[in-house]
Amino acid sequence: MPMRITNNMRYSSIVDNLSRAQNKYSSLMEQMSSQKKINRPSDDPVGTTRVLDYRSVRESIAQYDRNIENASAWLELTETRLENIGDLIAEARSAGVNNQSSETSQILAQNVGSLLEEILSLANSKFGDRYLFAGSATEGDPFGRIILPVANSANAFDGSVFSGGSYTGTENKTYTVRIASGGAPGTATCEVSEDGGTTWSAAATVPASGTVSLGDGLTVRFGDDGSTELTAGDLFYVNAYPEGRTTDARIGTPRAAANNGFAGTVALDASSGTYGGDRNRSYVVKFVNGGGAVGEADYRISADGGKTWGAVQTASWGSTITVDDSTGHEQVLQFTAAGPMDALAENDLFFVNAYAPGPYSGNGEDLSVATGRGSRMTYNVTGEEAFTDRGRGAVDLFAALESLKTALEQGDREGANAQVALLTTAQDSIRQYVAESGSRMRSLNISKENYQVLDNKISGLLSETEDVDLEKIAVEFKMQETVLQSSYTMAIQIGKMTILDYLT
């Protein structure tokens, strides 16, 4: 039997063919107008996944690029500041090497003083609202004017001398300490002058602790690290500045985190000794379980600002916690409850900064950003390494400048020369950091260029996956248009072909 073609078959096949042609046409039209091959995930599921992955990669590259920009800008500013400081040190050196009359020395001393101020403000430079040379510390200027006891170059005593206490005077003042009779602290006696050596206080015994009070809250401490004891006639000059920083190791004010459950106060206990560490540190106490009143809860201690923690201490701690138990240098925090229900909560946090000798109040932490998957770049130079005796040059820049200034003021030529030698070392070390910053910037630039190449490659792949080939699509579109037109013509023709036209 031959195939019967019924009316419905004829019409439905026309309709099917027309809608097929129209679908193809509108899909091409969509691609033409969006310029994309993939307009929904089902257009190319594998391609869609790839497109999303490529986009993530590009997003990461853009991020690394931005990180590199930030780090480069930081390094560039670091480089400039260090170069400026190096130049200023050179000026200070040339002031120091002049063997001039005492009047000229005074002028040179003033000159060094103002260079010191300038260097100080450069060392406290900020990038945005962050200090360039403070490590990760955020509280206040990393450097300040120092109140430095400067030993006369003719002294027999060669141990270290620190200033301590806090100067309450409102004007700059020069104290002179003269050893009246020699010996170890506890035996030796000294006199103090507040007017440049014109009048002297009565000789008093240097206490066994080595700490002598100068007045206005200021003290000096003679260290026991010298090879010679204090000798009669030894002279020490201390320039005191309001707001100046003393150089002995010190401990900051303990603080509580803002959202602690504990509402009482925390303070440094009177039993605390001087800080004995050689670097600035943040001690943190964290309570690991809540509900305990003062004297009950368990805690851990961190000596690195909360990055790593010691074991949980469950022993009853009274109301004091020793955060550093090195003999003679114990750091003890005293907790005082404000009310009977002053319970400590889990994660209550208390911290205290301890500063090694010297004026630096930043820390030695590196700042780094991700410059690639799993790779980081440290972009800061800490003030500790650049300007203190804990750095590569092993010279405390500000102490050297202050000593130079004092030596010039006091006409101590030998002393001045000794400081000039130190400044040369400091300048060399700063030059090294300048060079290092430059080389870090270069390596960041290389990464940046590599990322540029990678990004071009990925965006090429991305475009290949999701963008239309315009010429190809235009030709296809034209072809499909023709197909659709001829389908319409056909549809009309087929409707005309019927036997009814021939029946009379």
Added chain:
Amino acid sequence: MSGIYQILNTAKSAFLASQISMEVAGSNVANASTPGYVRQRAVLAATSPGQLADNAIQSGVEVTTIERLYDRFIEFQMVEQSSQVGEAEIRRENFDRIEAIVNETDGGGLHEMLNRFWTAWEDLSANPTGQVERTALANAADNLTAMFREYAGELGSVQADLNVQVDAAVTELNGYLSDLADLNDKIVQGVSGGVNVNNLQDQRSALLKKTAELIDIQYVEETGGAVNVFTADGRALVQQGRSWPLAVRDNGAGFFDVVYADNPTVSINGDIGGGKLSGMLGMRDTTVAGYLADLDELAGTLISAVNVQHAAGYDTTGNVGGAFFEPLGATGARDMQVSAAILNDPNRIAAAASVNGDGDNARAIGEIKDRLLLNGGVSTLGEFYAALVGQIGQDVAEAGRRAGHEASVMTQMTNAWEQASGVSTDEEMMNLIKYQMGYQAAAKLAGAADEMLQSLLELV
């Protein structure tokens, strides 16, 4: 007695047969476009001469029956195929909707929000005390959680809509079942009373297809004319004049189970293997539920990874990092949000790894984007999501292909059905000409007999 009157009788039977045949052709032409109309044909047979006279040599013509021209086998296949088409169609419709939810091709979706979230952490690590960076991060995180909630909510509403459709489909199905039972009654009565039931049979065929579009069925035609309908696993839905309606029951998880109305505690979801109902149940309970589970896994992994790392850091005022995402017990996308404390005060973001102002914890959180946390340690969060979108795309494309395929199989079957049962007006026109000529020939015959009678009468 053979004679002239006999000739007239023969002519009369020919008139009648031609008329009926033309009526049938007319009805065919009239219903050429009626869906489900099966073309009919008057079956002609020569009348036995014995009925006219003992020695008659002539025989007339009679219409023995009006035949429905259809192929039982094709009919059967079409009913089966209706279930396939129904299921494929439901899947395609809903997949289109799902695809629109996760359409990431233009950006602005979850994937981009996720990237922005990581970027914001990295930016914060480069400037840990920056208020701008902190606020930007809080916003990015808020947008990300909003996007998670939106996606989960949209998928949930697809499920809820499917659930409502299940109920509506059961109601519709029950209507068909009772109509089928009614038609069975009428057809059985008609057949036994010798009445033409062709139209009723057309209606029943259409109903069987509509029923099969909703649920996969088997059916058997009894000799008496009734059709019995069963589910795929053999439970009766219609038997002669009786139907067994289905019903829905809350399954305790907020969704409907399909049950027999007379056995309302036993779910028959698992027995439904085709038709729209099967499509709806499968989409609701497997497909969409699966996507939601993937989205929840992504959200849960993100929440726990970020919260754990966040708790290892410190905010600007020295507090230990609290939960970044809330609520704490949440592992799902649906109720994920950024901690209210952080939204109120972005300084609570724990960017530092120590109580000082470093950005190392922000960087550590930023690096979670590269951690292989999913699929047993082979995929990052971003890759997992990209793969989910790809999977959905694949499923959508597959559903589209299947719907197209099932529809074209149906088209082929419809063509086969049309070949057997459809009306061709050309053919009917030719038939009309044939019957018209038969009618004219019979008229000639009657005319000849009349002349013969006239001649006889003139003899008198």
